[in-house]
Amino acid sequence: MKQWIVLMAAVALAACQVDDKKGTVEPTAETQTATAEAAQQTRDLAQEAKDGAQDIGEEAQRRAQELGQTEAAQRVAAGAREAGRGIKQGAGEAAEAAGDALKRAGQEAQADVKKDPPPPPQTTQTHT
Numbered sequence: 001m002k003q004w005i006v007l008m009a010a011v012a013l014a015a016c017q018v019d020d021k022k023g024t025v026e027p028t029a030e031t032q033t034a035t036a037e038a039a040q041q042t043r044d045l046a047q048e049a050k051d052g053a054q055d056i057g058e059e060a061q062r063r064a065q066e067l068g069q070t071e072a073a074q075r076v077a078a079g080a081r082e083a084g085r086g087i088k089q090g091a092g093e094a095a096e097a098a099g100d101a102l103k104r105a106g107q108e109a110q111a112d113v114k115k116d117p118p119p120p121p122q123t124t125q126t127h128t
Contacts, residue, residue, distance in 0.1 A: 067073055
């Protein structure tokens with residue numbers, strides 16, 4: 001690893017020129033050109049990848065729509081709708097049966113109350 005870092009530093013220094021007047025290190029024209037070309041290639045590859053991903057996404061969406069239009073998919077959707085209707089009907093019947101049971105229980109409770117009249121009020125006499 002250290003050898004690789006030393007090698008990269010040597011390459012970077014070799015690719016630069018020292019400006020004797022200012023004492024600064026600046027890249028050579030070849031290095032600037034190579035860097036610009038590498039940057040452009042990177043941008044081009046990134047754009048190609050983006051375009052490819054978009055194309056793949058559009059293709060997947062188109063195929064999903066095609067599958068949704070097949071006879072089998074339509075039968076599955078119809079079956080799901082029918083199952084939903086059956087569940088809704090069953091829930092309605094259960095609610096109705098529960099309502100009937102509550103009605104009977106309420107009527108029985110009222111009948112029980114009517115069977116046993118309340119006890120007569122007791123009066124307490126106080127002697128003064």
